[in-house]
Structures are given as structure tokens and as C-alpha cells.
Amino acid sequence: MKTIKASGIVLAGLVTLGAAANASAKELAIAIHVEPSHAMFKVGERLKESIEEQTNGEFSITLLGTEVGGERDHLEGASYGEYHIALGGSMPMTLYAEEFAAADLPFVYSSSEQAREVYTGETGELLNEQLVANGNMRLVGLSARNPRNLTSNFPVNTPEDIQDVRMRVPEIAPWIQIWEQIGALPSPIAWPEVYTSLQTGVIEMQENPVDLIHAGKLYEVQSHINRTEHVYSFFHWLMNEDFYQGLSDEEREIVIGAIEEATSWGDDMVANGQADLYEELQELDMTVVEPDVAAFRSAAEPAIRDIADSYHPAVRDYVLSLVE
Numbered sequence: 647m648k649t650i651k652a653s654g655i656v657l658a659g660l661v662t663l664g665a666a667a668n669a670s671a672k673e674l675a676i677a678i679h680v681e682p683s684h685a686m687f688k689v690g691e692r693l694k695e696s697i698e699e700q701t702n703g704e705f706s707i708t709l710l711g712t713e714v715g716g717e718r719d720h721l722e723g724a725s726y727g728e729y730h731i732a733l734g735g736s737m738p739m740t741l742y743a744e745e746f747a748a749a750d751l752p753f754v755y756s757s758s759e760q761a762r763e764v765y766t767g768e769t770g771e772l773l774n775e776q777l778v779a780n781g782n783m784r785l786v787g788l789s790a791r792n793p794r795n796l797t798s799n800f801p802v803n804t805p806e807d808i809q810d811v812r813m814r815v816p817e818i819a820p821w822i823q824i825w826e827q828i829g830a831l832p833s834p835i836a837w838p839e840v841y842t843s844l845q846t847g848v849i850e851m852q853e854n855p856v857d858l859i860h861a862g863k864l865y866e867v868q869s870h871i872n873r874t875e876h877v878y879s880f881f882h883w884l885m886n887e888d889f890y891q892g893l894s895d896e897e898r899e900i901v902i903g904a905i906e907e908a909t910s911w912g913d914d915m916v917a918n919g920q921a922d923l924y925e926e927l928q929e930l931d932m933t934v935v936e937p938d939v940a941a942f943r944s945a946a947e948p949a950i951r952d953i954a955d956s957y958h959p960a961v962r963d964y965v966l967s968l969v970e
Contacts, residue, residue, distance in 0.1 A: 674901075677710045677720035677729040685857070685919075686733055686881050687711065689789060689912035696904040701897075721884070725781045730889045732783075734882040736818065742781035745958040746773040750879035752824045753939075753946040754968050758790040758913075761878040769960045778887050786890075787883035787905040790913045792855035792920050793875035797868040799850065801935045805829055805945040813851035814840050820953045821877075827949035828942060841867060853877075856923045857916075865930040872935040874942060883909065943969065 674697070678690045687709070694707035710729065714720070717737050724732035739747035748754075748764055755761040765773060765788060774784050796802055796813070809829040815821050817834035825832040830851070835843050837858075843849045844867040852864070859871060883905060893901065928934060947969050954965045 672704055673706050673708065674731070675708045675710060675729045677714060677723060677732040679712060679715075679717040679720050679733060679735075682711060685912060685916055686789060688915070689908050690733070692911055693904055693908040696908060697901060700900045700904060705897075705901075721781070721783075724783055724884055724886050727782075727886050727888055729886070731786070731883060731885050734884055736816075736879060738777070738781065738783070738785075738882050738884055740818070742783070743773050743776040745956070746776065746961055748954070748957050748961045748965050750818075750877050751950065751953065751965065752794075752821055752876040753874075753943045754950060754965055755878045756968075758793075758878045758880075760968065761880070762788065762790075763964065764961060765880075769958070769964070772958065772960070777884065781884075782887045783884040784887055784890055785882055786885045786902060787909045789881040789883070789909045790916060791879050791881060792857050792916060792923075794853050794855050794877040794879070795859070796851055796853045796872040796874050796876075796937075797859055797864055797870060797932075798872060799869045801870055801933070802851075802872040802874075803935065803937045804941045808851065811851055812849045813853065814843060814849045815853060820949075823953060824946045824949045828945045837862075840864070844868060856920055856927070860923050860927060865927055865932045869931070870933045870935055871924075871927060872937050874937055874939055876939075876942065 676690055676693065678687050680686050690709050694709055697705050697707055710720075715723070717734060718741075720729060720732040721734050721738055721741065723729045736747070736750050739749070746764065746769065749761045764770075765785065770785075778784050796808075798808075798811075800807070802808055805828050810831055812831045812833055813825065814835045815825055815832045816837075822832045822834065833849055835849065840849075840852050841862060841864065844852065844864065852868075853874070853876070854862070854864075856871070859865070890898070924934060950969050951966065954962045957965065
């Protein structure tokens with residue numbers, strides 16, 4: 647690895663990738679691994695507008711999407727300094743701060759506010775220390791996502807309704823362990839294959855936030871949306887540490903302030919849009935079911951306790967306090 651100093655800001659470039667960071671101090675590249683129509687890309691657009699306006703154009707922001715790769719490509723690019731800020735889903739936590747990757751654990755939290763506690767106070771400071779040490783990035787913003795729900799072709803009211811039922815989950819080991827504990831047969835299938843897998847009967851259920859259920863047209867192959875709301879997760883906005891340290895106090899205040907404003911605006915947009923999406927899904931003939939979530943939490947508890955042992959003690963204790 648070699649480093650390039652540009653106008654007082656040290657940016658790292660990975661020689662083996664041939665991707666030396668060559669942006670000037672006034673240029674800022676933000677990598678966002680979702681499509682331009684996605685809410686998070688809109689947050690990025692607001693962030694760009696805010697920073698450019700507050701600095702009177704002294705900062706020029708470039709938004710980069712899937713044309714430069716997927717989520718992992720973007721995270722690695724931000725780690726090496728190819729991008730100044732990158733958006734991550736759950737991946738940055740599992741890659742760079744696994745001891746703190748508890749905010750999206752199924753059937754633990756009752757709200758985004760509860761899940762957000764993992765990122766605050768002393769725990770938040772320790773989490774960022776790991777992100778910096780392992781990934782050369784720091785967490786500078788969180789964007790709340792809609793909670794995840796089960797879809798099916800039958801009503802799901804209790805854990806008994808999903809015993810030995812084949813369901814798609816992302817390839818996240820703790821999630822698989824928890825659904826197995828509850829009694830389902832979880833199968834990690836890539837998102838682009840979910841629709842076809844449901845259509846052909848390879849799987850019988852899947853789980854996702856309501857916006858993805860709608861965008862993926864799963865109403866065409868599933869008749870019920872069961873409001874388990876079992877995961878309250880976040881998108882993570884991560885900044886290259888060398889870039890962060892190279893900013894002046896005034897620049898840092900403007901950039902961090904703009905991120906706080908844009909993510910807060912995005913949280914409101916996501917939350918306010920959820921009711922409309924449920925209404926649209928019902929108009930598309932999906933039946934909304936209110937299951938016994940407490941029964942699911944109880945069934946998941948043994949697996950949650952086992953998984954929590956691998957977390958940092960502060961995180962472990964917080965998780966266990968919510969399931970006792």
C-alpha cells in the first residue's frame with residue numbers, strides 16, 4: 647500500500663487494485679450500493695446538496711452507485727481511500743466489528759430506538775474503535791430501515807405455523823440459527839432468486855422489509871404479509887479514517903452536521919412511507935396478519951442467548967436484558 651497526501655488530507659490507495667485515491671481535498675466521493683430510486687440514494691443526494699451549499703461549492707460531491715461494484719466493493723474502496731464515504735447494510739459490522747454486530751439480531755428489539763442503543767455511549771465508542779482498527783473507517787451516520795416481516799401463502803400466527811417450512815433468509819449465520827431454533831427450515835438464497843424460488847416452490851416463505859416486498863413484487867407469489875417485525879436494522883454511513891482526520895474542525899462540523907440532517911430526513915421518509923406500502927400491498931390482495939410476536943421471541947430465546955455470548959460484554963448484557 648502507498649499513501650498520497652493531497653492538500654493536507656492523506657488518502658490511501660491500494661496499489662494491487664491500481665486504485666490510488668487521486669481526488670483533491672475539495673472533492674468527495676460517496677459510494678452507495680443501491681439503485682438511484684432507493685431511499686438511501688435520495689439521502690445521498692440530499693447530503694451532496696447540503697455539503698456543497700454549506701461550503702459554497704468548495705466541496706464537490708460525486709455520488710457513485712452500482713456501476714462501481716456492490717456493497718463489499720464499496721466498503722473496501724472506502725477502507726483503502728478510493729471513496730471517502732460508503733453506505734453499508736449489515737456487512738460492515740460483520741466484516742469489521744463482529745463483536746458489536748448485534749443491532750439486527752432477530753426477535754430482540756421492539757423498535758429502531760432500542761436497536762440504535764448498540765451504537766451509543768461507551769458501546770458506540772468501542773464499536774468505532776474496532777471499525778477504525780479493522781477497516782480504517784468510522785461510523786458517521788445511521789439510517790433506519792423498515793422492520794423485516796415474514797411473507798407466506800398462509801397466515802402465520804405462532805411458531806407452530808412455520809414448523810419445517812422452507813423459508814429464505816439472507817446468508818447471515820445468527821439469523822439462520824435463530825430461525826432453525828424457532829423450527830423453520832431456513833435456506834440462504836440470493837435476493838435476485840427469491841421471486842423465482844417462491845414461484846417454483848423451492849421455498850414457501852421469505853422475510854424482508856415492506857419496501858423490498860413491494861419493490862420485488864412478491865405480492866405476485868405470496869398472499870400474506872405477517873407483521874413479525876423481527877429485525878430493526880440500519881444502513882451504515884462510513885467515512886475513510888484518513889479523510890476524517892484530515893478535515894479541519896470547520897469542515898468536519900459541516901460534513902458531520904450534513905450527514906446528521908440527511909439521515910434524519912431519510913428516517914422520516916422511510917417511516918412515513920411504510921403505512922402507504924402496507925395499504926398498497928393490501929390493494930394488491932395481500933392479507934396483513936398480526937402474529938403472536940411474543941411467542942416467536944420466546945421460541946428464539948435459546949439461540950439468542952447462545953449467539954450473545956460471542957458479543958462484547960457490554961453488547962451481550964444489553965441484548966440479554968431485552969430477552970429476560
